[in-house]
Structures are given as structure tokens and as C-alpha cells.
Amino acid sequence: MSAYSKVLVAVDLSDDSAQVAQRAHAVAGANGAELHLIHVIEPLSFAYGGDIPMDFSGIQDEIHQQATQQLSTFGDGQGIPAERRHIVLGRPEVEIHSKAEEIGADLIVVGSHGRYGLALLMGSTANGVLHGATCDVLAVRVGEKDKG
Known part of the structure; x- marks a missing residue:
């Protein structure tokens, strides 16, 4: 198995993003890989439909401006240079695949909440990224730990 050379870490800028980035840093560091950061903003028209x-x-x-500021702060904290931070508008899985191909990423790192039942059937960003990727995908389990 060859080492990874470019890693794309997809973050939603929630509290879980640091955990996802930490895992991406570990993989990138172990492979001497270049680390890129992406955040995708879903257009409000997707959520509310085009008929309104x-x-x-x-x-x-306003959402784009706030996300840009948050990504800048997050990227600074992670030590990722500005030229390797990407903010795009669209469907997350589509835009993540597109950016991965554009930069030649050989690994995409995403957070996964480990949904099950109806939430799994309805899909998640991690699932969408996994099933359309042309490179490896690492899904980092995030969120609430089991209370058992």
C-alpha cells in the first residue's frame, strides 16, 4: 500500500470538527502528506425548495461570511495554510468529491455520527462521500459516546 500524499478533511465547523481534523493530521503526518480543509455550505434553496x-x-x-470566518479561525488553529482551505456552495458529498479530484487527494477524511435505523436509510454526508469517492475515505466516529 502506498503512502497518502494529499489528504482532504471535510468539516462542518461543529464541535466535532476538531476530532476529525486531529485524525486527519495524524494520517497526514504519518505519511508526510499535504493536508487540505473543506467546508461545504448547502444553499438554503435545497432546504426550503425552489417553490418558495x-x-x-x-x-x-451572511451564512457564507460567517462560515468563511469560522473556517479561517479553524484553519489557523489547525495550522492549515489559507491556500489549502476551501469553502464551497452546494451538496456536501458532490462538492467534496469534486474538490478531492481537483486537488488530487488520495484520502478524504469525514466525520460520521454512526446513524442507524431511519437516519441511516435517509443517508448522511459520510455515507454519500464514501459511495461516490474515487479515493480512500476515512470516516471518523464523532458525537455522543454510548452510555452503556
Whole structure:
């Protein structure tokens, strides 16, 4: 098995993102790989449908500005240079695949909440990334630990 040379870590900028980035740093460091960071903003029209006669552009711009600031702060804290931080608008799994191919990533690292039942059937970003990726995918289990 060859070493990874470019690792793309996808974060949602939640509290779990640091855990995902920590695992990506470990893999990248062990392989001497370049680490890239991506955050995908889903357009509000995806959530509310295209049939609502409202202009979401002002709200969408505000969301983009806040996410850009949060990604900058997060990237600084992780030691990832600005030129390797990517913020895009679209469906997360589609945009993550696209960026991975664009930069030549050979590993994508994503967080997974380990959903089951109906939540699993409805899908998750990690599941979408796994099933469409042309490179390896590492799903890092995040969120609430079992209380048993």
C-alpha cells in the first residue's frame, strides 16, 4: 500500500470538527502528506425548495461570511495554510468529491455520527462521500459516546 500524499478533511465547523481534523493530521503526518480543509455550505434553496417565493441571497451571503470566518479561525488553529482551505456552495458529498479530484487527494477524511435505523436509510454526508469517492475515505466516529 502506498503512502497518502494529499489528504482532504471535510468539516462542518461543529464541535466535532476538531476530532476529525486531529485524525486527519495524524494520517497526514504519518505519511508526510499535504493536508487540505473543506467546508461545504448547502444553499438554503435545497432546504426550503425552489417553490418558495423568497429571496434568500442576503441570508445566504451572511451564512457564507460567517462560515468563511469560522473556517479561517479553524484553519489557523489547525495550522492549515489559507491556500489549502476551501469553502464551497452546494451538496456536501458532490462538492467534496469534486474538490478531492481537483486537488488530487488520495484520502478524504469525514466525520460520521454512526446513524442507524431511519437516519441511516435517509443517508448522511459520510455515507454519500464514501459511495461516490474515487479515493480512500476515512470516516471518523464523532458525537455522543454510548452510555452503556
